[in-house]
Amino acid sequence: MFTDTHVRGRFAPSPTGPLHPGSLLAALGSWLFAHHARGAWLVRVEDIDPPREQAGAIDHQLRTLAAFGFTPDEAVLYQSTRDAAYAEALGQLIDAGTAFECWCSRTDLAPAGGIHHACVAGPQPGRTPAVRLRVPAGTHVAFDDAIQGRVVQDVSAEVGDFVLRRADGLWAYQLAVVVDDAAQGITDIVRGADLLDSTPRQIVLQRALGLPTPRYAHLPLVVDDAGRKLSKSQAALPIDAADPLPALRFAWAALGQSPAALADCASPGAALAAALVEFDPSRIPSRSIALHNATVASDA
Structure with missing residues (x-):
């Protein structure tokens, strides 16, 4: 896994609606990988497809991230300005x-x-x-x-x-993603496995532009009981920014980590601090995780 102290990671949501449990898993996973390596964690808003964007989604997503304790280490980058x-x-x-x-x-x-x-x-x-x-x-x-x-x-x-x-x-x-990853100096890309198939295209493009290729880690997807990616499912309910701990605990367990590590935490900040201490990247499963199952066995 990643141990370079110069690690720079990122979470890059698209403003097509509220963050859901799959989004939170990607945010937590990317945050943990970056900070576990004592690196920087950035947020980039991928707002380059206006027909698919939802009014107010950007601000809502950023407020939700803040409520869960996720504070980027640098200013948020908006692709619409690029x-x-x-x-x-x-x-x-x-x-x-x-x-x-x-x-x-x-x-x-x-x-x-x-x-x-x-x-x-x-x-x-x-x-x-x-x-x-x-x-x-x-x-x-x-x-x-x-x-x-x-x-x-x-x-x-x-x-x-x-x-x-x-x-x-x-x-x-x-x-857009290749240009911005290079411009922001991103060294390690941690995101959902739904983007795994896109990675070879991005590597081809990096080579064509003479840009460095980051390291990659593709997290398991959160799916509904029918096996559908959560963002495509009726089960893709927004996470509750007013009560973040249950969703944080789900995301932590979905990453194959011990639920006991966060059991006594009373705030998102305390939960993230405990998660950073106990995080073991080798326990992350490769297979998809059903939303109803908050205790996921390691499948790495």
Whole structure:
């Protein structure tokens, strides 16, 4: 696991609604990894997709984090302020010939399973093209995840040329997250396993931009009884900022840690202090955790 005293981690919520138990698990996990290594923990708001954002969600999320005792070590970064940085990175890729304009729609790519290897649609008058990263045949990525183990992906075959700027002009997540992780000096990315499949794409993009590759740890997902990711489920109820201890104890147990460590804590601050002392990264399970089960056995 991570022991470098120069560790810089982050929690990066999207303002699409209130934080739920899965969000809290990612916040606690990333906070513990960073502070366990005596590093810094940052918060970055991924507000680059206005059609999906919920009014007031950003402020509500930040207030909730504060109520749970999570205080970032630096000022919060908002991706909505980062257009110039993303445009500069995109220009670098276009100039290098590794990014290109593309007018292909989802319908155009449906026969290929949505995977882009070559354009099937030419320029469309009056339409703005997307911009994709060119992924040559045989592009493989392999990395060791601190929780999920060895991950190998044939990015060309499984993903293909992926979008950096959407046809509607909005920035794609993959470009924004890579640019901002580098700009903030993030060394260790701790997040949910739903993003594990995106990591090889981000590593390809880091290499194309000449940026460092952080270390990764993908936490188990919190799911409902049907096995659905909580954010996609009717069970995705907001966590209660007025009564944070039950949710903190659930997240702690879901990380495979001993429930007894937080049993006598009377405040979020006391709970986080105790958690930092008792945290054992090797106990984190790799499999998903059902919301109803607050005592999760180690599966690492």
